[in-house]
Amino acid sequence: MQAARSPPANGRQSRAGNAASRVIRRSVRDGGGLRRLPECGAAHRARPPTRVYRPPCVRHKAVIVEAPMRIRVERGCRRARLRRTPMSALPAPPHTLLLATDLRGRCDRATDRARQLARQWQAQLHVVHVLPPGNESWPTLPLDLEPASPSADAAYAMQQLRREFVDDDAVQLHVIEGTPADAILELAVTIGCDLIVLGSDDEPPVGRLGRVLESLLRRSPISLLAVRKRPRSAYAQVLVGTDFTTESRYGLEAAVAWLPTARLTLMHVLDVAYQSLWLDAPHVDPLLAMEHDTMQAFLADTPLPADASTRLQTQLEHGHAERVLREVAIASGVDLIVISAFRRGLAFHILVGGTVRRIVPTAPCDVLLVRAPA
Incomplete structure (x- = not known):
């Protein structure tokens, strides 16, 4: 025969437990979605039913909502305050830039910006043009015409790059074959790149991203600059x-x-x-x-x-x-x-x-x- 469960030491603990069970934490930054976050202090659990809006906690990013009776704005709990960190050196400007270009007309904006930043930061500038694998670059040629060989395409691309950067002897030029985003990332890692620069094709409010830009923005472990405007x-x-x-x-x-x-x-x-x-x-x-x-x-x-x-x-x-x-x-x-x-x-x-x-x-x-x- 089981012993009867002893009542709580006082009614306040029971009421606090019931109040705590109603606490809902919703992330302010994630735009909704329930998730469990650490408690911000025992004092919140023992308060009478009320709706409390607390400033987004830097550590917990939570708003505590209890019963929807009234709203009180608070300045946050002690645990939510920003914590001091030791003073550290600021991140150094990039010392190696990689400009990705497809040699089309609007790439001159990204080219001019990459040159300007390389001069400002005294950085080494690399330029890459990626050729599609095989003959994918000529999908609409008539059947009676033979597409150019990959070596001819590469030679022509290198000629275009040298003509563009004829006055910049320090610029390193690369023409490689492969999937554009993968090839750019592989080269960036190989040369120790700190910043990838490329153009953004569409004007707002079109709201589209090129496939290469979108892939790099999602996948690149390296900082990236998407250039839209002509630099003055x-x-x-x-x-x-x-x-x-x-x-x-x-x-x-x-x-x-x-x-x-x-x-x-x-x-x-x-x-x-x-x-x-x-x-x-x-x-x-x-x-x-x-x-x-x-x-x-x-x-x-x-x-x-x-x-x-x-x-x-x-x-x-x-x-x-x-x-x-x-x-x-x-x-x-x-x-x-x-x-x-x-x-x-x-x-x-x-x-x-x-x-x-x-x-x-x-x-x-x-x-x-x-x-x-x-």
């Missing part, structure tokens, strides 16, 4: 996206170090999942103050040189990341958008968790994807 000078107005993560911090550090004369705008976009809070007038000011505090703490935790503050400003927006990026870039005359990602995985978080295939096609300017060390 060095980058002057730069928009840096942040979601307060480690990789976005690295992207900010790279922007500051690689572009020492550009004016930078560090922008965070609040997720549209909380549009009701944003449009609810009594909560707009506390929400903005909360996000502003998080932005300032993020900056204080980022090892930037003292003079960076003179050319760095912050901006908070609300909406869909790709739309906000485009609108702000057009309104502010931005000529480069910087986003960041870890070296691992096919997807990454940018601002509120959008993917590269939504950001790059709609951007009205060049886009730099900075790969943070894993």
Whole structure:
């Protein structure tokens, strides 16, 4: 015969347990989707039923929602505060660039930008043209005509490259055969490339990506620059996206170090999942103050040189990341958008968790994807 279960020591523990069982954690950055996250403190479990909106926790990225009775905006728990890290050196500018070109007309934009960056950073510039395997480059030739041999195609491509870079003796030229994305990545790894540069064909708002560009953006472990506009000078107005993560911090550090004369705008976009809070007038000011505090703490935790503050400003927006990026870039005359990602995985978080295939096609300017060390 089993012994009767003893009641809890006091009623508060029971009520706290029931309240804790109703806690739902939803990621702010992932745009929804339930997942279990670490507790932010025992004090939250013992509170009376209420709906609590806490600023996105840098460590946990969670909003704790209990019973939908009323809303109270808080400034976050102690465990959610940004943690200080030792000051470290900024990432050095790339010392080896790889320009991928298909020798078509609009590739001159990426070519001019690669040359300008190589001069600015005193970097070694490599240029590659990839020939399709076999005779795939001539799919529509009449049957009575013999296609050129691969060696003839390679010789012609090399001739075109030498003519383009006749005044740049230090440029290394490569003509290789294979699948474009695979061949570019293999060569980039072989030469120790730090940045791949290529053109972006379609003008927004078409919203399409070339197959090679899309594949490289998803797969490349190396930072990548997609050039859309014809360069007139060095980058002057730069928009840096942040979601307060480690990789976005690295992207900010790279922007500051690689572009020492550009004016930078560090922008965070609040997720549209909380549009009701944003449009609810009594909560707009506390929400903005909360996000502003998080932005300032993020900056204080980022090892930037003292003079960076003179050319760095912050901006908070609300909406869909790709739309906000485009609108702000057009309104502010931005000529480069910087986003960041870890070296691992096919997807990454940018601002509120959008993917590269939504950001790059709609951007009205060049886009730099900075790969943070894993």
